[in-house]
Amino acid sequence: MPLTRAEALNRVRRARVGRMATITPEGRPHVAPFVFVLIGEDPDLHAYWVVDRKQKRSRSLRRVENLKANAAVEFVVDGYDEDWDQLWWVRVSGTGRVVRSRTEREKAIAALQAKYPQYASTPQPGPVIGIDIERISGWEEGGLPWATGDGLLTSGRSTPVGTATDHGREERRSR
Numbered sequence: 154m155p156l157t158r159a160e161a162l163n164r165v166r167r168a169r170v171g172r173m174a175t176i177t178p179e180g181r182p183h184v185a186p187f188v189f190v191l192i193g194e195d196p197d198l199h200a201y202w203v204v205d206r207k208q209k210r211s212r213s214l215r216r217v218e219n220l221k222a223n224a225a226v227e228f229v230v231d232g233y234d235e236d237w238d239q240l241w242w243v244r245v246s247g248t249g250r251v252v253r254s255r256t257e258r259e260k261a262i263a264a265l266q267a268k269y270p271q272y273a274s275t276p277q278p279g280p281v282i283g284i285d286i287e288r289i290s291g292w293e294e295g296g297l298p299w300a301t302g303d304g305l306l307t308s309g310r311s312t313p314v315g316t317a318t319d320h321g322r323e324e325r326r327s328r
Contacts, residue, residue: 158195161243161291165200166191168230173202175219175226175249185216187228189284190264198286200228200245201252201261204279205272217282220249226284243291245284252281 165171174184189202204214220226226249231242252258258281266273 158289161289162191162195162198164232164241164243164291165230165245165289171228171230171245173216173226173228175216176223177215177219178222183215183219187216188265188269189228190261190268192260192264200247200284200286201265201281203262203265203272203277203281205277217251217280220282221251224248224250228284238294241291241293243289245286246288246290247284247286249282249284252283257281257283 170186170188172184173187173189174182177183187202189200192199192201204217225246227244227246229242229244231240233240252261261281261283262272262277265277
């Protein structure tokens, strides 16, 4: 059964943690786990996270500073299982920003509190970061989807090397 765009979004909404990549000033990737909430309806989707009270080395997080310098951001949610027929991932790409609107901040915090009970009991004074989602892609074992340039999921299968659809790579390797 193909992983449709609706199913990809459902998996992102249900995910408890993601891995977010930002770009350092030196142009290097910086990846960190994060908790988030997805708000909106397709195609007007936004992910939010907050700099919370968990202990950190500094109140000035590298990923926030990275987003201020380069707003490009991606995050991945995935499902791993020892039964590799159950593997899947969804990648979300967009533009990150510090939320300035009080109304938007309150909406994001309320949604985070609804998803994560840890936030409901403790105020979160840190900045809220919004990710304006531009593209969603995904894959599921059993051959399923990947993204097209317009962010729509289409059916496809990762093809093993040496098959007819491998465009001659097997032949080139054997020379």
